[in-house]
Amino acid sequence: MKLLFLFVTALLLSACAVEPLQAWDRGYLARPEMAWDPDSLSASQRNHVYFSKEASSGAASAGGGGCGCN
Amino acid sequence: MASPCELRLYATSQGFADRAAEAAIAEVDRIEQKYSRYRHTSVLSAINRAAGGDAVTIDSETSALLQYADSAYQQSDGLFDISSGVLRRAWNFKSGQLPSEREVANLVAVLGWPKVELTAGKVRLSQVGMELDFGGFAKEYAVDAAARVCAEQGIAHGLVDLGGDIRVLGPHPDGSAWQIGIRDPQQPTQAKLVVPLKSGGLASSGDYERFMVIAGKRYSHILDPRSGWPVENTFRSLSVVAPLCLLAGTAATVGLLKGVIAAPAWLDELGLPHCWVQANGQTGGDLGPWQS
Amino acid sequence: MKQKNARGQGASAFMALSAAALAIPGIVSTAQAAAPIAEAELGYKASAYREADIERSKLAAGSASRYEIDTHQLRFISPLGRASDLAVDFSYETMSGASPWFIMPGTSGNGPVQVMSGASIEEERKDIQASLGHYFSSQHAAKVLLGYSTENDYQAVNMGVEGSIEIPARELTLTAGLGFSDDEIEPTDPEMPDRIDSASRSSTTAFVAVAQVLNANTVVQGSLSMVTNDGYLSDPYKKVWRADLSNTVADARPNERQQLVLNVRMRHYLPAVRAALHVDYRFFDDDWDISSHTVDLAWYQNLGDNWQLTPSLRYYSQSQAYFYGPFFYNARSDGYASSDYRLSPYGALSFRLRLERNWGEFSTNVEWESYRAAASLALDDVGVENPGLVEFDILSLGLKLHL
Structure with missing residues (x-):
């Protein structure tokens, strides 16, 4: 637990050193394949499969429900 | 806008390209109508x-x-x-x-x-x-706005050219740069220089389009707003590359007003690549490669 | 383009001019800031999920052939006015096949063997999820989510809220959310001995996430989620073999489970090869003693103007729940017991390949995944492998249409 918080704090602190990007430099970041989930249907289907076949689940989302999964 | 305008877009289908071009042209028209000096309704x-x-x-x-x-x-x-x-x-x-x-x-x-x-x-x-008068920057702004519209339509490779004010949306699909010709002040239908550009804007300013020679002295339309008289000893044309066409245009306009001595140092300080053609036909600056 | 290094006063002049230029509304796309999606889109995906047969040597009784799921998914996203957008996801699944029931000790020298549920299960599942996003400014956005899912023996409603704030000066996006789901289980065969009539459980999720743009090519995100599950968390269809009774007892799990999930994701674009690298890592830890590590790597390679090939690799390893055992010699003092392979220690390796073709107005894709779980793939040494571990393939076809 302690380790985790250190990690998140480190991530936050690293933020301070970043220079703002100019708008014209954002072309690459805006590309569809740079999205967190470029194919949301595929991602939601796979997450559902992993959720029902593995003990772990969870992501940075407030959505989704359970299932009776066999 | 009377100058030749050009949109070159790579798209996966004709319909896709048409839609982007239509939206970009509509944006240019909108800006032209809003800021035209000649329209009473503007x-x-x-x-x-x-x-x-x-x-x-x-x-x-x-x-x-x-x-x-x-x-x-x-x-x-x-x-x-x-x-x-x-x-x-x-x-x-x-x-x-x-x-x-x-x-x-x-x-x-x-x-x-x-x-x-x-x-x-x-x-x-x-x-x-x-x-x-928005003539000094509305067209450059329209170029950037048209480029934004194309990018929003999903165009990743293309070029917007409104009479020599240019914004590149990304290189050719194979990654190669666009070859932008810089007009020869002596023969305006020919390119004096060719500048490779993969992204960003390029704009040129020149004193050769309107001028008169009186008693052997050349008076160009590049007027110093502080004196009201034409600038002496400046370039025939000056082209600047910047992330936005608007910035390139402003830098080229100011550079030409600064003249042969002050302009290169000022542009270097701004960090903007540039090239020029002098009255005697000589070229210079840090944009290349040169075409003889 | 690369700007040369500007010097001193010139640099500040350039910055001042740039800032003024970027403040002009028409010049920069707002698409990069928090903004509603620009155009409506319809997506469809059909997937066939097939589990490999259980090995004969691991099967004690029941069907060797396992689960099959066919899934149809529809997704519709659309802008809603100037400052909102909507996403609706619908999925329909039909499931059939046998699943692991309980595990018996094997004959001497061999590992334990699986008893599969005899009768083939035929079920369907429908799930609808909707989310409404609202953008108060280019820096503030909120989302509400609502979902309902139903199966023959199962019903769940879920809802959630998320809020995000962008800090442009630091290239940070902070997101936080709260989710809640309420599930009702009503087994289809309550006449079976010791089968429950009905039960319910609920789950609450809270998360915070930080996304950071590192440079023009790289963005990372870290998130921390806490999940609390309450209620009936056992599996009503699974049994546990008790050697002392020479009989089975019901799967019995604690009725509370606290989970902690740490996610780190990175996206990096390589302009020289026109590819994007995705690296995802997840650490999971719960109070059932299960902890797991997941690493997912994907390489999105653009080919020509219209094709994209994406190979991916996923590795997963988990430790077991403290009340798990393939079978039990006698009752645990706390009364808990489960032989579910999902609570057993194992590792899994999965390989995916995705090919997408862009046709302009629409795009099509085909994706294949091959997944194999085994005790030998776990990070830690595993004494006894659960014979019910899965191996499956998924083949899917997708279509995306810009409306």
């Missing part, structure tokens, strides 16, 4: 009509453009002045006649960006006879 005409009178309420786009003009005025030590268009009343390059010193001095007394009162959401030209 926002610019409304501002100019109210010179010496009440402040005119303006929208956020117009306000941001005027803020940009203000910033450019400050950063160029007063060389970039969108109120200097009134000098046209004295200078007629077709007449072959010089204006009188007094005529020019009277106009210089009327113009001047500091006489423009820019407040939140409002602008007022404080003297009767004052006039703003």
